[in-house]
Amino acid sequence: MSLSSRRGTRRLAADAGLLTVAAAFVLPLAWLVLSALDPRAGLRVKAPDGLTLDHFDAILTDEITFTPLLNSLILCGGATALTVVCAALAAYPLSRFRSRLNRPFLLTILFATSLPITAIMVPVYALFVRVELIDTMRGTIFFFAASQLPFAIWLMKNFMDGVPKELEEAAWTDGASSLQSLVRIVLPLMGPGVAVVTVFSFVMMWGNFFVPFMLLLTPDQMPASVSINDFFGNRGMVAYGQLAAFSIVYSTPVILLYVLIARRLGGGFALGGAVKG
Amino acid sequence: MSDGTRRLLPRLLPLTPALALLLLFLAGPIAYCVLIAFTDLQLTGQAEESFVGFENFRRAFGDDAFLNAVWLTLVFTVLSSLIGQNTLGLALAALMQRASKPVRTLTGGIVVTAWVLPEVVAGFLLYAFFRREGTLNAVLDWLHLPSQNWLYTLPILAVSFANVWRGTAFSMLVYSAALNEIPKEITEAAEVDGAGGLRRMWHITLPMIRRSIGTNLMLNTLQTLSVFGLIWVMTRGGPGGRSQTLPLFMYEQAFQNSLIGYGTAVALLLLLVGALFSLVYMRLLRTEV
Numbered sequence: 001m002s003l004s005s006r007r008g009t010r011r012l013a014a015d016a017g018l019l020t021v022a023a024a025f026v027l028p029l030a031w032l033v034l035s036a037l038d039p040r041a042g043l044r045v046k047a048p049d050g051l052t053l054d055h056f057d058a059i060l061t062d063e064i065t066f067t068p069l070l071n072s073l074i075l076c077g078g079a080t081a082l083t084v085v086c087a088a089l090a091a092y093p094l095s096r097f098r099s100r101l102n103r104p105f106l107l108t109i110l111f112a113t114s115l116p117i118t119a120i121m122v123p124v125y126a127l128f129v130r131v132e133l134i135d136t137m138r139g140t141i142f143f144f145a146a147s148q149l150p151f152a153i154w155l156m157k158n159f160m161d162g163v164p165k166e167l168e169e170a171a172w173t174d175g176a177s178s179l180q181s182l183v184r185i186v187l188p189l190m191g192p193g194v195a196v197v198t199v200f201s202f203v204m205m206w207g208n209f210f211v212p213f214m215l216l217l218t219p220d221q222m223p224a225s226v227s228i229n230d231f232f233g234n235r236g237m238v239a240y241g242q243l244a245a246f247s248i249v250y251s252t253p254v255i256l257l258y259v260l261i262a263r264r265l266g267g268g269f270a271l272g273g274a275v276k277g
Numbered sequence: 278m279s280d281g282t283r284r285l286l287p288r289l290l291p292l293t294p295a296l297a298l299l300l301l302f303l304a305g306p307i308a309y310c311v312l313i314a315f316t317d318l319q320l321t322g323q324a325e326e327s328f329v330g331f332e333n334f335r336r337a338f339g340d341d342a343f344l345n346a347v348w349l350t351l352v353f354t355v356l357s358s359l360i361g362q363n364t365l366g367l368a369l370a371a372l373m374q375r376a377s378k379p380v381r382t383l384t385g386g387i388v389v390t391a392w393v394l395p396e397v398v399a400g401f402l403l404y405a406f407f408r409r410e411g412t413l414n415a416v417l418d419w420l421h422l423p424s425q426n427w428l429y430t431l432p433i434l435a436v437s438f439a440n441v442w443r444g445t446a447f448s449m450l451v452y453s454a455a456l457n458e459i460p461k462e463i464t465e466a467a468e469v470d471g472a473g474g475l476r477r478m479w480h481i482t483l484p485m486i487r488r489s490i491g492t493n494l495m496l497n498t499l500q501t502l503s504v505f506g507l508i509w510v511m512t513r514g515g516p517g518g519r520s521q522t523l524p525l526f527m528y529e530q531a532f533q534n535s536l537i538g539y540g541t542a543v544a545l546l547l548l549l550v551g552a553l554f555s556l557v558y559m560r561l562l563r564t565e566v
Binding site for chain 2: 027029082086093101111112114143179203
């Protein structure tokens with residue numbers, strides 16, 4: 001067999017292999033979409049008995065959807081803003097000035113990025129009860145920001161290292177302060193990097209279940225990641241169609257945000273590349 | 278103040294907000310964790326907790342439920358992270374190198390969607406997939422294969438597969454990036470020399486991406502060690518504790534049994550294992566830089 005026809009066969013084999021895996025992966029997703037549109041949704045993947053938007057109609061109320069989504073937005077938006085501002089400020093001296101403290105600090109940060117946050121939630125709960133931050137949005141926002149901060153600083157510093165120092169030196173000779181040159185020169189030049197840190201932090205928090213589950217108690221304050229459990233527990237029989245519809249509404253923002261940064265990064269981002277430096 | 282410190286201080290000023298947050302909300306809880314792991318702190322009805330030394334740890338190692346959780350965590354990590362996500366991710370990345378573009382884009386899109394979905398949504402989807410009347414059994418019936426109630430008979434296997442479904446994309450992206458960096462000439466030369474696909478993979482490709490493999494294994498393992506929501510939604514750790522990994526065990530002790538001190542001791546052990554992996558991960562990165 002010639003080399004090129006051997007390549008052709010191999011491409012077919014690779015396509016077949018990928019499609020098999022894709023088929024297995026798509027089944028749960030197919031259930032989600034079909035159930036959301038099926039007037040009599042159950043647990044199986046089946047051809048829907050007609051299509052309907054009734055489930056979406058039923059869940060798009062203040063109590064079921066809008067309040068939890070708004071809570072999610074306040075919680076994750078607030079914490080993301082805090083994370084990005086703190087990370088940008090912290091990354092600046094780490095990236096710009098040589099100091100003996102940089103290396104130990106960065107190593108600690110790197111170490112902290114991979115600690116299992118799940119493990120400290122019980123003591124955080126106990127601590128929050130003691131300092132009366134339990135069941136408060138601000139306490140949860142602070143904790144979210146702190147848990148995301150090591151990775152955000154790490155990413156931000158690597159992106160900032162990519163902005164040449166010479167560009168700032170002109171501004172310095174004109175008497176600009178560090179803060180001015182950070183805000184006016186460095187950050188605008190690393191727009192894509194800031195976008196990645198922002199989107200990544202937001203997506204991680206939007207999907208996080210354990211942190212708000214532990215730190216918030218009042219149902220009115222619950223974000224969507226926790227309130228979605230009500231479909232199972234408190235409302236008695238599980239309304240699978242509504243659950244599916246809610247899941248779609250709740251997941252859409254993060255999927256869109258991911259598409260936004262994935263395009264910018266050419267897909268190869270995968271943290272692997274970004275973390276490497 | 279010396280000239281050096283006067284110059285240094287304003288430079289370090291921007292670090293303070295981040296430092297304050299990290300110290301108060303990350304280092305603080307970790308220190309508190311170490312502290313109360315040695316006490317008998319309970320959730321309710323206790324005026325003052327007292328220092329009990331290593332009692333919580335002694336108790337853990339004599340507790341069958343704890344040992345069961347350690348074993349299940351090990352099974353869950355090895356099955357879903359080391360074997361599942363890692364191998365499947367590498368296989369997908371390798372196939373993508375050769376596949377046609379539309380198939381590559383389609384598969385990548387589906388696998389990444391599973392990864393981007395919020396944890397709880399993924400949990401519900403896989404709950405629906407593995408249940409007695411769920412999709413998996415429907416497919417098995419259709420193929421005339423025996424079906425069963427997976428979440429009851431093999432809960433740890435079901436949650437492991439769930440974690441593979443949810444986490445494979447990360448490995449796939451890491452390995453795709455690594456494989457793209459291997460110069461074409463090297464693989465082509467081996468091909469002309471007549472080395473078959475698997476041999477090429479074993480002798481040429483894998484040694485060239487070994488650092489990515491190390492990094493990926495560490496990050497997968499750390500992520501898998503802290504999975505809570507996925508298992509919580511699918512099985513609540515049951516039935517009868519047969520899918521209760523350490524995070525779920527810790528939660529149950531602290532909140533269902535009100536033993537915060539004991540739950541924290543377990544948390545501390547989990548944190549130590551995580552810290553160990555984290556140190557290995559840092560060493561791997563250092564050789565790479």
